[in-house]
Amino acid sequence: MSVSEVNLIVPPSPYDKEEPLLELKGISKQFGSNQVLDNVDLTVMPGEAVALIGPSGTGKSTILRIVAGLLAPDSGDIFVTGQQRQGLIEDAKDPINIGMVFQQAALFDSLTVQENVGFSLYQNSSLPDAEIRELTKEALAMVGLPNICDRYPAELSGGMRKRVSFARAVIANPQENTPKPTLLLYDEPTAGLDPIASTVIEDLIRNIHSNRGCSTYLIVTHQDSTIRRTADRVVMLHKGSIQWMGPVSEIDTTPNPYVRQFFNAATDGPIRVAN
Numbered sequence: 001m002s003v004s005e006v007n008l009i010v011p012p013s014p015y016d017k018e019e020p021l022l023e024l025k026g027i028s029k030q031f032g033s034n035q036v037l038d039n040v041d042l043t044v045m046p047g048e049a050v051a052l053i054g055p056s057g058t059g060k061s062t063i064l065r066i067v068a069g070l071l072a073p074d075s076g077d078i079f080v081t082g083q084q085r086q087g088l089i090e091d092a093k094d095p096i097n098i099g100m101v102f103q104q105a106a107l108f109d110s111l112t113v114q115e116n117v118g119f120s121l122y123q124n125s126s127l128p129d130a131e132i133r134e135l136t137k138e139a140l141a142m143v144g145l146p147n148i149c150d151r152y153p154a155e156l157s158g159g160m161r162k163r164v165s166f167a168r169a170v171i172a173n174p175q176e177n178t179p180k181p182t183l184l185l186y187d188e189p190t191a192g193l194d195p196i197a198s199t200v201i202e203d204l205i206r207n208i209h210s211n212r213g214c215s216t217y218l219i220v221t222h223q224d225s226t227i228r229r230t231a232d233r234v235v236m237l238h239k240g241s242i243q244w245m246g247p248v249s250e251i252d253t254t255p256n257p258y259v260r261q262f263f264n265a266a267t268d269g270p271i272r273v274a275n
């Protein structure tokens with residue numbers, strides 16, 4: 001079965017399309033004396049596919065971890081479907097599902113693929129084992145890996161592990177009364193993959209995106225093909241501040257010097273490379 005033949009596992013969003021799904025207002029974060037984010041404002045509308053780009057160490061993953069509720073900003077406000085976030089994800093649940101796909105697939109080595117994908121349902125639902133198994137099978141079929149339930153992460157290639165982590169991020173609990181929209185956060189999903197494996201992942205991201213329930217995502221990537229093939233809008237970060245944002249169709253035409261330098265891979269320009 002191909003990825004495109006598989007049905008949605010997350011129901012459609014009941015939310016008003018006009019309300020931002022996510023708003024970051026004046027977000028700052030410092031680690032010791034290192035000012036990593038400096039007054040970042042970012043709005044993501046339902047259905048948007050946004051790529052966060054910029055040189056290494058510029059705060060992209062830090063933004064994802066703040067959006068996921070894993071890290072608290074020093075200052076600034078976070079609104080999720082208009083509701084102000086209080087504390088971290090462990091303190092209060094968000095009104096939407098926020099799933100994060102980490103750079104290193106972050107699977108538990110001692111658990112099977114099936115147990116990894118169903119992990120949140122085993123932890124947070126009272127569903128019987130057989131139903132969780134069925135849901136994990138569907139999620140694995142969605143990422144094009146229908147027959148690997150009983151394998152262990154160590155037995156998979158890097159690309160397969162990433163696809164398993166996608167399945168884990170999109171699995172939904174059918175016991176939740178109100179269907180919630182999902183915001184997916186991808187941290188360098190194609191890093192370290194060969195060009196063909198990258199294309200598989202990019203297609204998968206787009207495919208999950210076209211399913212309405214998981215239609216919004218923020219993706220951090222350095223890869224030119226991943227930016228062009230997965231994003232509608234691009235946000236360029238440099239030293240913790242947004243330097244440019246615009247549609248992906250403008251990355252080759254904007255005169256913005258940061259964008260020009262980044263896509264030309266030039267050493268000359270406002271982005272200074274640490275030696």
Ligand SMILES: Nc1ncnc2c1ncn2[C@@H]1O[C@H](COP(=O)(O)OP(=O)(O)OP(=O)(O)O)[C@@H](O)[C@H]1O
Pocket residue numbers: 031034036054055056057058059060061062063
């Ligand atoms: N928990 C932490 N403690 C101290 N410093 C941190 C911590 N997390 C991140 N940093 C620092 O914050 C800066 C930004 O890191 P971040 O991972 O957000 O950058 P990035 O833009 O995602 O980089 P890359 O493209 O290389 O992944 C780096 O200098 C990093 O060393």
